[in-house]
Amino acid sequence: DTAVSQTPKYLVTQMGNDKSIKCEQNLGHDTMYWYKQDSKKFLKIMFSYNNKELIINETVPNRFSPKSPDKAHLNLHINSLELGDSAVYFCASSPQASGRAAFFGPGTRLTVL
Amino acid sequence: SQQGEEDPQALSIQEGENATMNCSYKTSINNLQWYRQNSGRGLVHLILIRSNEREKHSGRLRVTLDTSKKSSSLLITASRAADTASYFCATVANAGGTSYGKLTFGQGTILTVHP
Numbered sequence: 001d002t003a004v005s006q007t008p009k010y011l012v013t014q015m016g017n018d019k020s021i022k023c024e025q026n027l028g029h030d031t032m033y034w035y036k037q038d039s040k041k042f043l044k045i046m047f048s049y050n051n052k053e054l055i056i057n058e059t060v061p062n063r064f065s066p067k068s069p070d071k072a073h074l075n076l077h078i079n080s081l082e083l084g085d086s087a088v089y090f091c092a093s094s095p096q097a098s099g100r101a102a103f104f105g106p107g108t109r110l111t112v113l
Numbered sequence: 114s115q116q117g118e119e120d121p122q123a124l125s126i127q128e129g130e131n132a133t134m135n136c137s138y139k140t141s142i143n144n145l146q147w148y149r150q151n152s153g154r155g156l157v158h159l160i161l162i163r164s165n166e167r168e169k170h171s172g173r174l175r176v177t178l179d180t181s182k183k184s185s186s187l188l189i190t191a192s193r194a195a196d197t198a199s200y201f202c203a204t205v206a207n208a209g210g211t212s213y214g215k216l217t218f219g220q221g222t223i224l225t226v227h228p
Contacts, residue, residue, distance in 0.1 A: 004155075033216075041199060043156075043218040056215055090155055099143045099205035101158035102216055 003027050004105040006091050012111045013081055021076045021108045023091030031055075032074040033102065034066060035090040043090070049074050081112045119202060119219040127227050132189040134222040136202030137182075143205045145178055146216065147187050150199045159187075159200075192226045199223050 004025045013019055025032060033056075034046040048056035052068045063079045074091060091105040120135045138145070144163045148156040162169045162178045162185065169176045175188040189196055203216040 035216075041150075041221050043201065043203075043221075045215055045217070048215060092156075101146060101161055102156075103158070104148075104155035106155045107153075 003103050004091055004093055006089075006105040006108050008108060009106065010109050010111075012113065014113055015081055015083060017081050018077070018079045019081060019110070020078070021089055021091075021110075023074050023076070023105055025072055025091075025093040025103070025105075027093055027103060029093035029095055029103070030071055031094050032068065032071070033092040033094075034074065034076050035092060035104075037088040037090060037107070039087070047074075047076075078110075081110075083112050086110055086112045119200075119222045121222060122220065123223045123225070125225045125227065126192055128192060128194055130192055130226075132192050132196070132224055132226070134187045134200050134202075134224070136185045136187070136219050138185075138202075138204045138217075138219075139183065140204075140206055142180070145176075145185050146203045146205070147174075147176060147185075148201045148203060148218075150201065150221070152198070156201065189224075192224075194226050194228045197224060197226045 007022050031050045033048045035043050036046055037043045045058050046060045047066045049068045051071050065077045068074045088107045088109050090107045092102040094100055094102040118137050126132055142164050144161050146161045147159045149159055150156045160171045160174055160176050162176050173190045178185045199221045201221045202219045
């Protein structure tokens with residue numbers, strides 16, 4: 001009965017590889033997000049989807065490609081991983097266009113070697 | 114760009130004491146939210162205060178908002194060891210009358226409550 005779930009929880013990979021992180025929410029929310037938290041705990045939005053439509057893309061390198069097959073899922077694919085991509089990635093969801101509270105997943109700790 | 118700045122960056126207190134964290138932001142907002150993050154976990158929403166509100170309470174939490182100073186504070190009363198966590202403020206900006214809930218986070222305050 002987890003509200004927002006992410007897989008995997010940990011991801012360790014070599015530079016240059018391609019990897020995906022999956023996110024699912026069972027809250028019936030229309031809006032989903034990806035946030036990146038760096039080593040200094042700073043959280044920054046990367047993408048937002050509303051009803052499967054991309055509405056926010058915060059100058060993220062095009063190596064990062066979000067995909068939303070339906071409004072309950074928002075996956076993040078990363079090509080050609082770089083050392084600087086190491087971070088914790090959080091998926092979140094909120095009711096549509098409301099500015100209300102967001103529900104966050106547990107995070108995926110990505111380590112690029 | 115980073116919207117909020119939080120103060121202090123770290124706060125260490127004894128159980129039973131009150132903890133006050135401050136947040137400043139730069140642009141006009143629709144609302145401001147506070148989140149807690151326990152070590153190695155996701156963020157949990159604590160409280161939301163709208164731009165036309167000045168104070169809000171939830172249990173041991175009290176949030177104030179001063180839009181003229183573009184600042185907010187979070188007060189945790191009678192703190193417990195379990196309150197040890199990082200606390201973040203996040204703003205939702207007005208954007209042409211609509212908002213898709215984009216949260217812009219401050220840097221966070223690390224609170225340690227000693228038993």
